[in-house]
Amino acid sequence: MVGRLITIEGLDGSGKSTLVAGLVAELERRELPVTALREPGGVELAERLRDLVKDPSLEVSARAEALIYAAARAQLVGELVLPLLEAGRFVVLDRYIDSSLAYQGAGRELGVEAVAQINQFATGGLAADRTLYLRVDAATRAERIGERGEAADRLELAGDEFFKLAGDAYDELAAAEPERICVLDGAAAPEVVLAAAIDAISELLP
Numbered sequence: 001m002v003g004r005l006i007t008i009e010g011l012d013g014s015g016k017s018t019l020v021a022g023l024v025a026e027l028e029r030r031e032l033p034v035t036a037l038r039e040p041g042g043v044e045l046a047e048r049l050r051d052l053v054k055d056p057s058l059e060v061s062a063r064a065e066a067l068i069y070a071a072a073r074a075q076l077v078g079e080l081v082l083p084l085l086e087a088g089r090f091v092v093l094d095r096y097i098d099s100s101l102a103y104q105g106a107g108r109e110l111g112v113e114a115v116a117q118i119n120q121f122a123t124g125g126l127a128a129d130r131t132l133y134l135r136v137d138a139a140t141r142a143e144r145i146g147e148r149g150e151a152a153d154r155l156e157l158a159g160d161e162f163f164k165l166a167g168d169a170y171d172e173l174a175a176a177e178p179e180r181i182c183v184l185d186g187a188a189a190p191e192v193v194l195a196a197a198i199d200a201i202s203e204l205l206p
């Protein structure tokens with residue numbers, strides 16, 4: 001049996017982690033085998049790379065940043081995601097390639113195509129079966145991030161223009177690949193978002 005890869009995308013504070021938790025609970029309630037992972041991370045090498053790439057005290061060029069994310073992703077896919085899929089599990093992944101296309105390709109202005117190429121290499125072309133993109137306006141995002149009250153990491157310190165570029169890129173990716181990417185209203189209440197997400201993956205469920 002072959003599993004399914006479901007990726008969750010959206011800007012910081014759009015509700016990805018909240019949705020992952022809801023999806024996992026729902027799939028477990030249906031007694032489906034599911035594993036939740038986050039990027040960058042999920043395996044030791046990628047967790048260490050996560051610490052590096054988020055550290056505000058480090059100088060990290062845009063190209064280096066894109067490669068670090070791709071390296072973390074390569075390890076996660078090879079060490080964990082592929083074996084889990086081969087074992088027939090649902091893998092719910094909090095960020096995947098689209099995050100790099102939006103943040104490094106558009107936000108850091110490296111070019112979406114260039115970043116797509118290094119990610120093709122990193123993942124061997126493993127694509128998500130379905131991507132849920134939480135679309136949320138800037139004001140709602142700012143409000144949520146403020147309420148969380150944690151210190152900003154290196155990427156969160158990027159300015160409004162960065163997030164505008166990344167958000168526009170997400171919109172363009174969703175428009176270009178409507179079969180894979182389902183746009184969800186991230187400003188809706190959590191239970192409404194979860195219901196829409198379940199609906200969007202229904203054809204992947206037995």
Ligand SMILES: Nc1ncnc2c1ncn2[C@@H]1O[C@H](COP(=O)(O)OP(=O)(O)OP(=O)(O)O)[C@@H](O)[C@H]1O
Binds near residue numbers: 011018147148189191
């Ligand atoms: N649909 C929702 N309605 C209202 N508040 C929400 C909703 N989803 C998440 N939140 C709240 O917004 C904040 C950000 O949510 P969450 O951490 O899930 O976002 P995220 O996309 O994972 O952020 P990050 O990219 O920084 O990890 C949290 O305080 C969460 O409780």
Ligand SMILES: [Mg+2]
Binds near residue numbers: 016017094
């Ligand atoms: Mg999160």
